[in-house]
Amino acid sequence: MNSSPQKFEDLSATGDNADGGSLTVEQAIANLESEDLGLRFYAAWWLGRFRISEPAVVTGLIKALEDEADRTPEGGYPLRRNAARALGKLGDRQAVSPLIACLDCSDFYVREAAAQSLEMLGDPVCIPALIKLLAAGLHGEQLVSQQPDLSQPYEAILEALGTLRANEFTSLVKPFLEHPIELVQYAAARAMYQLTEEPAYGERLVKALAGERLQLRRAVLADLGAIGYLPAADAIAQTLAENSLKLISLKGLLEHQVNHTTPTTLSEDAIKVINLMDSLL
Amino acid sequence: MNNSDLAQILIRAVQEADSSERLVDAVQELAAASIEESVPTLIAALGYNNPGAAVAAVDGLIAIGEAAVSPLLELIDDYNYGARAWALRALAGIGDVRALDTLLEAAKTDFSLSVRRAAARGLGTLRWHQVPLEKVESVQTEVLEALLLISQDPEWVVRYAAVTSLETLAIAIAVTLPEQASQITNQLQQILDTDADLGVRTRVKFAQEKIQQQQHQEVFAPKRKLQDTEVEVPHRGGGRR
Numbered sequence: 136m137n138s139s140p141q142k143f144e145d146l147s148a149t150g151d152n153a154d155g156g157s158l159t160v161e162q163a164i165a166n167l168e169s170e171d172l173g174l175r176f177y178a179a180w181w182l183g184r185f186r187i188s189e190p191a192v193v194t195g196l197i198k199a200l201e202d203e204a205d206r207t208p209e210g211g212y213p214l215r216r217n218a219a220r221a222l223g224k225l226g227d228r229q230a231v232s233p234l235i236a237c238l239d240c241s242d243f244y245v246r247e248a249a250a251q252s253l254e255m256l257g258d259p260v261c262i263p264a265l266i267k268l269l270a271a272g273l274h275g276e277q278l279v280s281q282q283p284d285l286s287q288p289y290e291a292i293l294e295a296l297g298t299l300r301a302n303e304f305t306s307l308v309k310p311f312l313e314h315p316i317e318l319v320q321y322a323a324a325r326a327m328y329q330l331t332e333e334p335a336y337g338e339r340l341v342k343a344l345a346g347e348r349l350q351l352r353r354a355v356l357a358d359l360g361a362i363g364y365l366p367a368a369d370a371i372a373q374t375l376a377e378n379s380l381k382l383i384s385l386k387g388l389l390e391h392q393v394n395h396t397t398p399t400t401l402s403e404d405a406i407k408v409i410n411l412m413d414s415l416l
Numbered sequence: 417m418n419n420s421d422l423a424q425i426l427i428r429a430v431q432e433a434d435s436s437e438r439l440v441d442a443v444q445e446l447a448a449a450s451i452e453e454s455v456p457t458l459i460a461a462l463g464y465n466n467p468g469a470a471v472a473a474v475d476g477l478i479a480i481g482e483a484a485v486s487p488l489l490e491l492i493d494d495y496n497y498g499a500r501a502w503a504l505r506a507l508a509g510i511g512d513v514r515a516l517d518t519l520l521e522a523a524k525t526d527f528s529l530s531v532r533r534a535a536a537r538g539l540g541t542l543r544w545h546q547v548p549l550e551k552v553e554s555v556q557t558e559v560l561e562a563l564l565l566i567s568q569d570p571e572w573v574v575r576y577a578a579v580t581s582l583e584t585l586a587i588a589i590a591v592t593l594p595e596q597a598s599q600i601t602n603q604l605q606q607i608l609d610t611d612a613d614l615g616v617r618t619r620v621k622f623a624q625e626k627i628q629q630q631q632h633q634e635v636f637a638p639k640r641k642l643q644d645t646e647v648e649v650p651h652r653g654g655g656r657r
Contacts, residue, residue, distance in 0.1 A: 375468035386615040416537035
């Protein structure tokens, strides 16, 4: 999140040849087992980026989740991280169990990537494993006393629990509204809204759009888009951030609205969001 | 104090702003004054990597309008795509047809999706009355061809912007170029049927509604005239009864 705004919006998005089009699918799959660790790392990213969800890719990436060759000086697993991230994008549920196993990995970033991808894959079978990680930050139904606790990727875990509708664990999500890290608070608010649909949690995010730091406002735009919180529309359009991010956020509201109403005609709310989006193009 | 003195004070405030918030405030004040002299400073503010300042500067440039077009076209930053996107947004907001070639090229070929998006939008906000009458149809056809191409961009937001412009163009040419107008309605239907993105498809539905509303109005107006004449027929023929 600390890259410049242009990078933020354009890096992952230019399309086919600017960033890696020289690879073919066959090459990328072969590169997952290359002697050159750099090529493996890049191939895993590339296959996810271009959503190549062929069986051989899924198998190769699942295998890469147990890679031992590529290590950082701190003991991290760069290839596992990229493989975990890619598997979330490919939408193949074969990856669910191997990703659940990654939640026990010693590398924080592998656990984070696994939680994010499990959220994307949408299979609630991973909820108990996510709760186990979340509980590391809790004494009963309160946050552990030593704060800020950075031992687990709470942001990703909370977001996944919200998306996966882990309703029976609402009481374990709620304490994280008080976490000292703002991004974790927002993730908790986002999850609480998804679990309870109480507007107070949406409003908590709307309030954060008026915050001082651009980086946090960007994160909140993503959260509001993800939950499709319609009353935030005007605040999203007005917050000081890149139009690209506001447009993505408003698109989340629009799609949520369309998905939850009869498809024959556009509702007034949908039209309102469209008009705001048009004004930001 | 005359405008020039005021401009100098406000410009200096922008140059001396030492925090993000002060910069936003200073650019907002300069933009609100709407003085031509401030155009280069406002354009510079598009490149500060500060979205608040850029939004204010775009608003200011749009308010100044035609006088800002040449400097925008001259000073467009080829090396900073953030600034370029904001500059194209300003040009789109002004709608001056002098920007046409810049908009066409940017919409079709710029590598930055935010630049392509702003340019695609700008192609739908051109003020057609500025084009000499004998050239309007050929220019509109050129814009249509560009929009049909851009509406297949790999990025959803560029396709979304292209749809907004196809909508306004379809309405603008409904009577003068009916064949091209129906090309647009066909393309919109195809996007609705095939686009992977729900947001884009939803925008297409909205465009279709707007175009239909327009058609109703067009059909309704001549019909009323027809009815008027029909009313006269029995009146005139009344003597035969």
